[in-house]
Amino acid sequence: MIKGLVFDLDDTLSDERDYVRSGFDCVAHAAARSDAEAARLADWMWAAFESGVRGDTFDRLLAAFPDLGARLTTDDLIAAYRNHVPAIELAPGVAELLDALRTRDLRLGVLTDGPSASQSAKAAALQLDRWFDPIVLTDTLGPGFAKPSPDGFALISRRWGVPGRHLGYVADNPEKDFVGPRQLGWATVRLRRPTQLRFALEPADAAFAADIELNDPAAIIGWLESSAAIGSEDQPGA
Numbered sequence: 001m002i003k004g005l006v007f008d009l010d011d012t013l014s015d016e017r018d019y020v021r022s023g024f025d026c027v028a029h030a031a032a033r034s035d036a037e038a039a040r041l042a043d044w045m046w047a048a049f050e051s052g053v054r055g056d057t058f059d060r061l062l063a064a065f066p067d068l069g070a071r072l073t074t075d076d077l078i079a080a081y082r083n084h085v086p087a088i089e090l091a092p093g094v095a096e097l098l099d100a101l102r103t104r105d106l107r108l109g110v111l112t113d114g115p116s117a118s119q120s121a122k123a124a125a126l127q128l129d130r131w132f133d134p135i136v137l138t139d140t141l142g143p144g145f146a147k148p149s150p151d152g153f154a155l156i157s158r159r160w161g162v163p164g165r166h167l168g169y170v171a172d173n174p175e176k177d178f179v180g181p182r183q184l185g186w187a188t189v190r191l192r193r194p195t196q197l198r199f200a201l202e203p204a205d206a207a208f209a210a211d212i213e214l215n216d217p218a219a220i221i222g223w224l225e226s227s228a229a230i231g232s233e234d235q236p237g238a
Contacts, residue, residue: 001166001224002106002166002167002168002187002224003105003106003107003160003162003166003167004106004107004108004109004156004160004162004166004167004168005101005106005107005108005109005167005168005169005170005220005224006108006109006110006111006153006156006167006168006169006170006181007108007109007110007111007132007169007170007171008110008111008112008169008170008171008172008173008177009110009112009114009119009122009123009128010112010114010122010172011172011173011193011196011197011198012091012170012171012172012191013090013091013094013110013126013128014088014089014090014091014094014122014126015088015091015195015196016196016197017195017197018086018087018088018089019086019088019118019122020049021046022084022086022087022088023081023082023084023086024042024045024046024049024081025038025042025087026080026081026084026085027041027042027045027058027077027080027081027084028041028042028045029042030077030080031068031071031072031077031080041061041065041068044061044064044065045057045061048060048061058074058077058078058081059074061077062074062077081118082115082117082118083117083118083121084121085121085125086118086121086122086125087125088122088125088126089126090126091193091195091217092217093216093217093218094217096217096218097217097218097220097221098130098131099131100221101131101220101221102131104224106224107133107160107162108131108132108133109132109133109134109135109136109156109160110123110128110132110134110135110136111136111138111147111152111153111156111169112135112136112137112138113138113139113146113147113176114137114139115139116137116139116140119137119139120137123135123137134156134159136152136155136156138152141155147176147177147180148175148176148177148179148180148208149180150180150181150183150184151180152180153167153169153180153181153184153186154184157184163185164181164184164185164186165185165186167181167184167185167186167187168186168187168188168189168224169181169186169187169188169189170188170189170191170220171188171189171190171191171210172190172191172192172196172198173198173201174190174198174201174202174203174204174208174209174210175198175201175203175204175208176208177190177210178190178203178208178209178210178211179207179208182207182211187211188210188211188212189210189211189212189213189214189220189223190209190210190212190213190214191214191215191217191220192213192214192215193215
């Protein structure tokens with residue numbers, strides 16, 4: 001049965017939308033010369049995000065507000081975003097789940113991609129060290145450890161001394177989250193909630209899909225108690 005459970009961070013433990021909004025508010029106040037201007041900038045960035053803009057928001061912001069470009073660069077805005085202290089919380093039901101898991105004979109860890117400064121700030125804001133050890137930020141390990149690579153998962157397996165057939169990964173993104181741990185025989189769970197940025201995203205093929213999908217963190221307890229929580233023993237690396 002499952003002896004260790006690892007979680008993704010963004011859109012699994014907390015809603016990524018909340019972090020984005022928090023970052024935009026920080027950038028707006030760092031860039032603006034008044035509260036009114038900060039509100040306009042924050043509203044503009046959020047509207048762009050809601051319309052689907054990704055990746056070049058700050059370039060667009062400077063183009064839309066040319067006076068900012070005289071004082072700030074895109075790199076300045078990116079640094080403010082990544083280094084801000086985020087105003088975020090655990091997603092609904094997650095704290096209750098983690099407290100329940102802590103009462104069991106179960107190891108808990110985190111493995112997350114993303115810039116180390118922002119991911120470390122998220123982990124601190126959410127006080128993840130109350131529940132998790134280790135908290136693996138793949139950005140600190142080198143480019144070969146980012147998902148979909150299995151290497152970060154193998155690192156946790158070795159650190160715990162627990163084989164893949166006894167481990168599980170809970171995450172949200174079928175583009176990259178599940179294929180790596182499945183290669184090592186881990187059980188995989190897609191926690192799928194409507195507030196997630198990739199809620200509607202479907203896996204490219206069966207290799208990228210999770211073993212099971214759940215829409216409520218509390219359902220993970222039932223999954224652990226069912227036969228579905230048994231990792232596949234005939235997978236490579238199991």
